Amino acid sequence: MPHELRLPAFLLGFALGGFFDGILFHQILQWHHLLSLWAPEEGMPFHVVWDGLFHAAHYAVAVFGLGLLWQHREGIAAPRAGRGLVAWAWIGFGAWHILDVVLNHWVLGMHRARIGVANPLAYDMIFVALGVVGLMLGWLLLRRPGSGARGAPVATGLAILLFATAPVAALPPRDPDPAIASLLGGRLLPAFCASWARVDYAAR
Template sequence: MESRQATHNRVRYSSRNVGSGFLFGVGMVAFIDETVFHQLLRWHHFYDKSTTAIGIISDGFFHAFSWFATIGGLFLFADLRRRNALYLKRWLGGLFLGSGIFQLYDGIIQHKVMRIHQIRYHVDILLYDLIWNILAIGLIFVGVFLLYQTRPNRMGGK
């Protein structure tokens, strides 16, 4: 049974748990995207509307962004642990939500609206788009479900 103070801290820092997980989730998915699709598979760059050199530079900025988000989320995570306010299930809800929202933003806004890059080129893109965006929606649903289960009024807060 957790202490009364720990319960109080989890309620008090409920939104910080979500924010930390969200930031880490954005950084994690951006890092995976950058590492797998940009570097290992070399399917695209962050910005494909210019030269390869510009694409590689844009990947560098994207990679830096992913690390800043990841490290920022981990600093907040460490602060929650220090305050005895970490609610891991709620934090994971934020992680899934951040991961899914970033991936859906990438798949809809960057791929289709802004057209700054596609997942792949010179193939039928429909299957790739469907998998990318359905996976993003699944991550969002998991995040929302976890956040609903751990909302403050269920933890004894107001």
């Protein structure tokens, strides 16, 4: 895979990490907003504005990544380009979650993964687990032998995924559905993290 494709794939995965956080944790579960701890007295309109700026920054990252991918599109036909694009996108996705936890949660104190709980660190570790998942999947894909999928369909799929998730991330939050919040927050995320722990152990 050409070196020039690593950065655009990383940036696309990084942007997807931000969209994933915005859609799941800001809108559906509403566990936190960007400035939940910096401005706890402010109402939802204030947090919607700042969440919007958060998403706008990730739109800029996504557009820049797509521009770089288009600029180096000749390399998409190279051997292992498809697998490399997926691997570096996963690495970008994982890096976003690690950076968010370390910088925004622990250093700057802008928010935690879930506000108003007795042990916020336990929920922060969900983000750490998501970051480890992304980094490990990317690393395993890069080490895997074989040519993998062709680059053009993978690049197209990444672009479609971004175009599909970006408008959803722009939607304002609504009152969370208790059933959905219970399913995602109370069952699927812990099960996901536990499953990945078993996969990681088996891969060693």
